[in-house]
Amino acid sequence: MNISIEMLSLDDLTDLYLFEQKNRAYFEQMVPSRGEEYYLPEIFNSRNKTLLEEQARGESYFYLIKQDNAIIGRINLVDIDKKQKRGELGYRIGEVNTGKGIASMALQMLLQTISWEEINQVDAKTTTNNIPSQKVLEKNGFQKISSHKEFYYMNGEKIEFISYRKEVEK
Structure with missing residues (x-):
């Protein structure tokens, strides 16, 4: 399968x-909803423009996972702390591509793009009911x-969170 990751742009x-919109119901089976307001076009655009500003400052990186130029998922490194040299990973894949x-x-590609001198720890959080996500994280170290x-x-169902970490070995 030929995929790419590309930084989010306007x-x-x-x-x-x-x-x-297309994947909302699917995503909300695994993670808490982003709320009704998130899906209003003007709110969606405003929030994502704010994310693009954050990306421009180097505080987070937002990538789209694409196949044949179509978005099939997202993968992000957010809340980058340059002093602590760490960031938080998040990703979601559209239902038809799971x-x-x-x-x-995509995670492997993202990990290859990271400057491990600037970031040497990546944290991730998933839920107890999201076994596929747990496997993705473990497969990638x-x-x-x-x-x-x-x-x-x-x-x-009672859902709990599980934390994962990947550290670069120096």
């Missing part, structure tokens, strides 16, 4: 909005570091 916002190894490939006491209920 030109991508319309296609990104359509991707998020189970194809795309998240693992992330170590489980803790389970959280925080939880929420989704579809009658």
Whole structure:
């Protein structure tokens, strides 16, 4: 499968909005909703323009996962702390493209783009019900570091968070 990761740009916002709308129900099966307001076009655009400003300052990096120029997922490194040399990983793959190894490939690509001199620790958090995400992280060298006491209920199931970490060896 031929995929690429490309930094989010202003030109991508319309296609990104359509991707998020199309996959909303699927994403909300695994993670808490971003809320009704997020899906209002003017709010969506405003929030993403703010993210682009954050990206321009080097505080976060937002990538689109593409296949044949179409958005099939997102992968981000956010909340970059340059003093601590760490960042938080997040990703989501559209429903029709799950189970194809795309998240693992995109994560591998992202890890290759990181300047490990600037960032030497990447943290990630997933949920107990998201086994595929746990496998993606472990396949890419992330170590489980803790389970959280925080939880929420989704579809009658108690969901907890699990933290993972990948550190560069020096």
